[in-house]
Every structure is written in C-alpha cells, then in structure tokens.
Amino acid sequence: MPNEQSPPVLQAQGLTKRYGRRTALNDVNLTIPPGRVIGLVGPNGAGKSTLLHLACGLTEPTSGWLNVLGSRPAAGAAHLARVGFVAQDTPVYGSFSVADHLRLGARLNPSWDRDLAERRIARAGLSPAQKAGRLSGGQRAQLALTIAAATRPELLIFDEPAAALDPLARQAFLENLLEFVTELGAGAVLSSHVLGDIERVCDHLVVLCASRVQIAGDIPDLLAAHHRLVAPREELDRLPGGAEVIRVREENDGRHVSALVRADAGTPSALPGSVEPVTLEELVLAYMTRAAEPAARAGARAGRGAR
Numbered sequence: 001m002p003n004e005q006s007p008p009v010l011q012a013q014g015l016t017k018r019y020g021r022r023t024a025l026n027d028v029n030l031t032i033p034p035g036r037v038i039g040l041v042g043p044n045g046a047g048k049s050t051l052l053h054l055a056c057g058l059t060e061p062t063s064g065w066l067n068v069l070g071s072r073p074a075a076g077a078a079h080l081a082r083v084g085f086v087a088q089d090t091p092v093y094g095s096f097s098v099a100d101h102l103r104l105g106a107r108l109n110p111s112w113d114r115d116l117a118e119r120r121i122a123r124a125g126l127s128p129a130q131k132a133g134r135l136s137g138g139q140r141a142q143l144a145l146t147i148a149a150a151t152r153p154e155l156l157i158f159d160e161p162a163a164a165l166d167p168l169a170r171q172a173f174l175e176n177l178l179e180f181v182t183e184l185g186a187g188a189v190l191s192s193h194v195l196g197d198i199e200r201v202c203d204h205l206v207v208l209c210a211s212r213v214q215i216a217g218d219i220p221d222l223l224a225a226h227h228r229l230v231a232p233r234e235e236l237d238r239l240p241g242g243a244e245v246i247r248v249r250e251e252n253d254g255r256h257v258s259a260l261v262r263a264d265a266g267t268p269s270a271l272p273g274s275v276e277p278v279t280l281e282e283l284v285l286a287y288m289t290r291a292a293e294p295a296a297r298a299g300a301r302a303g304r305g306a307r
C-alpha cells in the first residue's frame with residue numbers, strides 16, 4: 001500500500017524516444033505521486049504506447065530517464081514482478097483454455113494469487129474450460145486483466161484496454177479494474193481516447209500531444225485551476241499575473257471571445273467577463289488544440305510554399 005514516503009509511480013526527466021528519424025517522445029518531464037489511478041490521453045501517434053512500453057521496460061529511452069516505483073523499468077526480476085501490463089489488444093493464447101492461462105500464470109509467477117484469479121474468473125462469468133480464442137472481446141479483456149492482477153503487482157499498466165469493447169463490456173471492465181486496484185492497493189496507468197472512461201476511473205490526468213506532456217495533475221486540482229471566460233477581446237491582454245490563455249475562440253458578435261484560461265486557485269474573481277468552470281473534456285481539447293496548432297500552421301505554410 002503506497003504512503004507519503006513511497007516513491008513517485010512514474011518519474012521522467014528529459015525522456016526522449018526516437019524510432020529512426022521519428023520522435024515519439026521529446027524531452028518529457030513528469031512526476032506522478034504514488035497511489036493514483038492515472039489517465040493518459042492524447043491523439044493518435046502522441047506517444048502514449050511508447051511511454052507505457054518504456055515504463056514496462058519493453059523498450060529503452062534514446063536519452064533521458066524514467067523511473068517506475070523508484071527504479072529503472074524492469075530492473076531485474078523483482079522489479080518486473082511489481083508491474084503488470086495489459087497490452088492494447090489484450091493478447092491471450094487462442095488455443096489455451098481459461099484454466100490453462102491460470103495454470104501458466106501460476107507456474108511463471110512466484111507471487112501468483114490463485115484464490116484471487118479463480119474468484120475473479122468466476123465473477124466475470126468465464127468458464128475455465130473455454131478456449132481463449134472463442135472468448136468475446138470483453139471476456140478476453142477480463143481474462144487479461146485477471147492474469148495481470150493475479151501476479152499482485154504494485155502498478156497495473158493498461159494500453160487502451162477497453163478500446164474495442166461495447167459500452168456495457170467497457171463499463172464492466174472498468175469496474176473490475178477499479179475493484180482490482182482497491183483490493184491490491186495498487187496504482188494504475190490507463191491510456192484511453194474515451195474521456196468518459198478516464199473521468200469514471202482516474203484521479204490523475206496526463207495529456208500527451210505532439211510527443212510532449214502538455215499538462216499533468218490531479219483531476220480536481222486541474223479543474224479548479226482552469227476557467228472558461230467570455231469577455232471583450234482586449235480584456236485578454238489585461239489578465240492578472242500568472243493567468244495563461246490556453247485556447248481562444250471568437251464569439252459570433254465579433255467583439256467578444258471565449259477563452260479557456262489557466263489561473264491559480266483564488267484568481268477567478270480577478271478574471272474579466274463571465275467566468276465559468278470547465279469540464280474535463282473542454283480542458284483536454286483545449287490543450288490538444290493548442291499543441292496541434294503549430295503543426296497545423298507549419299502544414300499550411302508548407303502547403304502555400306508548394307503551390
């Protein structure tokens with residue numbers, strides 16, 4: 001069970017990963033405190049899988065470093081056992097039965113919790129005799145989750161585990177995930193494109209776009225620090241110190257703008273115009289849009305140059 005003295009779940013400094021000439025992660029700095037369920041969001045190609053693969057020790061940084069639970073990823077068998085990973089396509093062995101998977105898990109993992117595995121398989125309604133290749137996407141995801149959790153890791157890492165599931169199966173999967181996290185006293189990192197899923201299960205958010213972390217923090221703190229305001233455009237030049245405009249949109253009247261602003265706690269009363277709280281979706285979209293704008297402008301310039 002993590003406490004105040006526990007090391008950060010993830011800590012990265014200058015973390016960079018290149019595949020040939022392609023940069024997947026660029027100078028990522030991140031410190032995530034212990035005991036969190038972390039949502040990792042970002043558009044396709046943002047570098048989410050790369051970050052998760054680095055965290056599991058499946059690949060090495062090009063430069064910089066990353067610590068997971070206070071050590072380099074996969075630094076020896078003992079550290080490897082502290083982290084459970086469920087990959088994007090929740091892989092299982094198609095010709096093995098559910099029971100075969102549990103037997104294999106028990107044989108390969110000294111910390112295997114047989115009681116937890118069997119209890120959860122029964123709870124998910126999976127028949128031990130069923131071949132994994134015949135399971136539905138939702139059942140396969142539950143099996144992969146159970147195998148990862150039965151090794152009793154301190155951190156569970158999921159790469160878009162529920163992407164292919166229908167809403168009901170997704171809800172069942174996420175509920176199960178949260179139950180595991182509670183039962184094991186573990187942390188979890190979960191990448192997803194579905195903000196509703198993140199909102200439902202995560203208490204910490206990392207927005208990754210264009211190979212960099214755009215914003216990270218505990219979700220209640222992030223929501224408290226961001227505001228939507230509608231004000232005359234010129235008022236944006238007179239924002240209080242420390243306030244930062246993340247995204248601006250023209251209002252229909254041509255005189256006012258709607259802006260998403262980051263401001264320290266306590267500043268909302270100093271902001272001009274009408275000030276409203278933001279939703280998690282607005283916040284994430286604002287950072288994604290801001291990150292995409294330089295690339296879009298560069299693309300437009302290149303397009304004009306090509307004509």
Ligand SMILES: Nc1ncnc2c1ncn2[C@@H]1O[C@H](COP(=O)(O)OP(=O)(O)OP(=O)(O)O)[C@@H](O)[C@H]1O
Pocket residue numbers: 019022023024042043044045046047048049050051
């Ligand atoms: N093994 C690889 N070889 C070459 N390029 C790669 C490799 N893995 C990832 N990339 C590239 O690195 C960048 C980041 O990819 P990554 O898969 O980490 O993004 P992602 O945020 O997980 O995307 P998605 O949401 O589509 O799964 C992309 O440009 C991708 O093409």
